[in-house]
Amino acid sequence: MTQQRVLVLTHSVEVPAGDFLGLGIPTTGVTSTPLLLAALDDGVVLVVIAPDVPLAEALDVASGQRVARPDLGVVLMRTKPDAGLLKTAMRAGVREVVGADDDAGLLEACQRSLELTAQLSVASAPAASPAPLVPAVPVAGQVVTVFAAKGGCGKTTVATNLAVSVAEAGRSVCLIDLDLAFGDVAIALQLDPKRTLSDAVAMAGHVDETGIRSLITPYRPHLDALLAPVEPGAAEAIPASLVGELLAVLRTMYDVVVVDTPPAFTDHVLAAFDASDRFVLVASLDVPALKNLKLTLEMLDLLNFDPARREIVLNRSDSKVGLTLGEVQDALGAKVSVQIPSSRAVPSAINRGVPIVLDAPGHAVSAAIRSLAARIAPKPASSTSHGKGRRLLRRRVTA
Ligand SMILES: Nc1ncnc2c1ncn2[C@@H]1O[C@H](COP(=O)(O)OP(=O)(O)OP(=O)(O)O)[C@@H](O)[C@H]1O
Ligand SMILES: [Mg+2]
Known part of the structure; x- marks a missing residue:
């Protein structure tokens, strides 16, 4: 099974290697969208977009992945998250928007997103065992x-x-x-x-x-x-x-x-x-x-x-x-x-x-x-x- 990874897209912040976010999953910083896209293999379960990435660029990343990788979570960090921004972000496929200084909120948002990704992969995985035996009855209602x-x-x-x-x-x-x-x-x-x-x-x-x-x-x-x-x-x-x-x-x-x-x-x-x-x-x-x-x-x-x-x-x-x-x-x-x-x-x-x-x-x-x-x-x-x-x-x- 591919090792799970989290990518943090940031233009200016240095992301230390290791489990930087405390999620129990290795986190890697990437400094541009082309690098991010190149690094997006099946192991990547979450992308966190730092507040220094321009909104338009962040939304492009999210909307590009919502079809290509619907199981991939995108968490967006913004200096001033407001209802208008949340709506635009949702429309682009961002799962959560978190304030730039809200460390606890970031951790929770990432955990929720990982949970959803896990549920989505279980739901879309082929059944491990045969379907339970049900009586051969006509389907009606x-x-x-x-x-x-x-x-x-x-x-x-x-x-x-x-x-x-x-x-x-x-x-x-x-x-x-x-x-x-x-x-x-x-x-x-x-x-x-x-x-x-x-x-x-x-x-x-x-x-x-x-x-x-x-x-x-x-x-x-x-x-x-x-x-x-x-x-x-x-x-x-x-x-x-x-x-x-x-x-x-x-x-x-x-x-x-x-x-x-x-x-x-x-x-x-x-x-x-x-x-x-x-x-x-x-x-x-x-x-x-x-x-x-x-x-x-x-x-x-x-x-x-x-x-x-x-x-x-x-x-x-x-x-x-x-x-x-x-x-x-x-x-x-x-x-x-x-x-x-x-x-x-x-x-x-x-x-x-x-x-x-x-x-x-x-x-x-x-x-x-x-x-x-x-x-x-x-x-x-x-x-x-x-x-x-x-x-x-x-x-x-x-x-
Ligand atoms: N249209 C409405 N106008 C006023 N109150 C409402 C309306 N719809 C639901 N409520 C009230 O909101 C509360 C929650 O409703 P309900 O129990 O149906 O939600 P639920 O989604 O089943 O909640 P839970 O997730 O806890 O199961 C109840 O007290 C209900 O009376
Ligand atoms: Mg109920």
Whole structure:
């Protein structure tokens, strides 16, 4: 395996040899862009661009590498990092912008970038072992993963209300809570987590419809839930391969499987990504959330997921923070599908344990989520909310 290296591009600062940044990886200084490009072999996992490198040159380096080497992290140091600069840098593919004097910030940014690079290389590496054995069943429903790499953007709010809206529109839905350590679906829907994903561990390698039926918690007509474990530490016992197995069988049982996720690219999330037909990517109107969304989009590009299968949801889109929709879309290089306004009605519905689409169907937040549901699963032509929705739930699996 090629030795990992970090390169620091600087025109005037002398970079001592060795582990200069304290990352546990040898760091080498390069004094010009041509030298940097010549040194960029597979071992280079991170490029740090010093504050003395002109911005235009730095952005050229980043944008050149975002296609050639999407797994390569570029961290940009600037004397005065501001929101405008961050936006331009994000657009060019820079992962992090750090203040020139912020040594701790630099170390953290480099560590985050190395972590992402490691996750990207694991995700794009060919599987070491054969795929888990799943029953030979017809593929029916679609798997929709709701994700945001930053916490608290509104994933669970969107996932629960999306699941309810799709069920209300006449489709059978299973909502699965993959936030294994801190899952909130049970609380959001006031469900008693008697059976959870922990109980699926014993089924690893032979998951079938009967087994899944014993795990689900029914919520309302056409909507079941597969809840996250409640005991601390239970998440570690759940193998990531089990996620793929569960989703493979769930999609034969339901029209739509909605996956709620933790705010991180865990192995379980990557397994859900692999099984997903659609992605609902949630961000709020703040630069860290948008930066993380941008990274997620790049990761999905790297994994070759079709951009047409992504829906970008801007939550609390009316927050007055000085970023316009146009600026956001420019920075992301992608269109926002749905904007959800900010409203106190959302936490107040959650506190009552009733999704807002049921609590206040006429509210603007509910309307926005229904429009997302319509994009994900258009209403079946000839069904009401009863009838066809039960079709797949009743269907037997044929081997
Ligand atoms: N549109 C909105 N208006 C007002 N409050 C909202 C809105 N969307 C979400 N919230 C509130 O923001 C908080 C975080 O929402 P939620 O739990 O859905 O985020 P999350 O991304 O699932 O978080 P985590 O990463 O912790 O799982 C909740 O208190 C929720 O009530
Ligand atoms: Mg959540």
